[in-house]
């Protein structure tokens with residue numbers, strides 16, 4: 128095989144100013160904060176050691192309630208602190224680590240309950256409806272050919288590589304590794320919430336790149352999540 132050498136990332140001596148992709152929006156759906164997770168919820172009795180050894184991918188799904196989706200997103204991606212904006216967007220701290228605190232990977236949610244495409248806003252802990260974008264029926268049909276799961280919630284990991292490139296030369300491998308970290312966090316958080324979760328091997332392209340009418344987005348992964356059957 129030919130290994131695609133992405134080079135060694137190096138911080139630029141002078142960072143670039145990056146103008147983030149402008150996502151269109153047609154409505155906002157507030158999500159449940161972690162504080163509202165019932166304290167008697169039995170799924171949270173597991174220690175980290177239990178979770179790490181119990182976690183298994185699952186491929187059968189029941190519909191995912193919005194409160195569970197909110198907690199899954201909070202445990203992996205919610206913005207917990209905001210840093211400087213010298214790259215043209217704020218650096219942020221979230222549950223998962225990210226090279227340079229840049230967090231270039233957006234989570235985009237599609238489910239039969241929510242319809243359409245919905246971007247997670249880590250600052251407001253809300254879903255932001257994205258008007259237009261690729262035909263949902265076509266994408267779900269192609270997903271069902273990989274794993275037949277029409278009621279599962281689809282998570283697309285959609286990178287904005289220009290963000291990481293504003294700080295680093297040879298930044299591409301950092302974006303891929305950020306996406307892998309996020310998938311790992313999602314899989315453990317799903318286990319903690321008693322959910323069925325499976326990563327998918329596809330990148331999510333060409334659909335991810337078509338979510339907005341400008342260039343700058345790339346698919347870096349996908350996953351299915353739902354309630355356990």
Ligand SMILES: Cc1cc2nc3c(=O)[nH]c(=O)nc-3n(C[C@H](O)[C@H](O)[C@H](O)COP(=O)(O)O)c2cc1C
Pocket residue numbers: 182183184185186273274325326327328329
């Ligand atoms: C990057 C990545 C891509 C994957 N792609 C798929 C996939 O397309 N279909 C699938 O059924 N499972 C997929 N999986 C799940 C693996 O098959 C699964 O993790 C593996 O069999 C080990 O099982 P476990 O997750 O229960 O430990 C993927 C896992 C990872 C990390």
